[in-house]
Structure formats: C-alpha cells, structure tokens
Amino acid sequence: MAILRAAILAKQILRHSVTFSYKEASTSTDVPKGFLAVYVGESQKKRFLVPVSYLRQPSFQALLSKAEDEFGFDHPMGGLTIPCSEETFLDVTSQLKRL
Template sequence: MMMISIRLPFEKKKLMVPKGYFAVYVGEVEKKRFVIPLSFLNQPSFQQLLSMAEEEFGFTHPMGGLTIPCTQDTFIHLTSLLHAQTQ
C-alpha cells in the first residue's frame, strides 16, 4: 500500500487548533483570533460572553468562526482570570 503525504500550506497550519481547544475572534473593529481551552465553556463568565455573541450575531458569525463582541483587552483580562482559576 502506498502512502501519499499532503503538505498543508503555511496558512492552513497556522489556523489549526490543538485538541481540547477552540478558536474565537475578538475585537470591536479589528478581529484577532484567540485559541482557548474547551474548559472555558463551563465557566459562567465565559457563558455570558457566548450569550452576548448570540444576541449580537445569532448563529451567523462574520469571521466564519465564533465571534465574541467585546474589546480584546476585556477578553484577555477575562481569560487571564479563567486561566488562574483553573490552575
């Protein structure tokens, strides 16, 4: 049996998400991609962000992935707190 290897372009590799994580887009004007642990989905403060995203975007997100409607600074602050809680 012959194995065929397909190399992904650099851009595709960059967009891959490790197992146990998911990507979100955050920002008011310019969206930045963040890769965060799936465990955040269980946190009430993160669930609140998801509710905000649902209210603003419904289930159609402009970036093609989950978009969180808050500033990047707010998101970084929240995820820093969540990382500290899960350690």
C-alpha cells in the first residue's frame, strides 16, 4: 500500500509542478528513462537524478512526504523539490544504492 501511495504522490507532484513552457520542457529532456529529476536543498537547490525504483523505499517515501507537507503540489523550482539538506539526501540515497 505504501508503494502505491508513493507512486501516486510522485505522479501528482510531478503533474502539478509542471509550470514551464513547452519550449523550456523540450530543451530539458536530459532525464534518462527510469530516472526522476529532483531538486534538493534548503536555501540553494541542486538537481539530482534518482532511479524511480527509489520510490518504493520507505526512506525515500519519507522525503516525499516531507516535500508534500512543505509544498503540497506547488513546487517553486517547477519540479519535485525535496526540502532537506543535500547531506541528508545523499545519506538516504547512498543507503539505497547498497540495497
């Protein structure tokens, strides 16, 4: 059930956060199939590509819940923004890489 909730949440966030024009979208198609672009950081945001398989992991779902609590479906960067420190994000994703 949690996997389904995370997938639905990610789709809703991405669907509602597309605020850029078609021209901008067509030039930013550098996300490979099977990956998701996210913006991470508290003050200055950095873009990361993460495998969509992370959406099933409880630790990544916790980050998505934090994003939902802070931004709802209105992400200031025009994409999925995760409001945590870069260090926290890297800790979580490095643990997921070991799985």
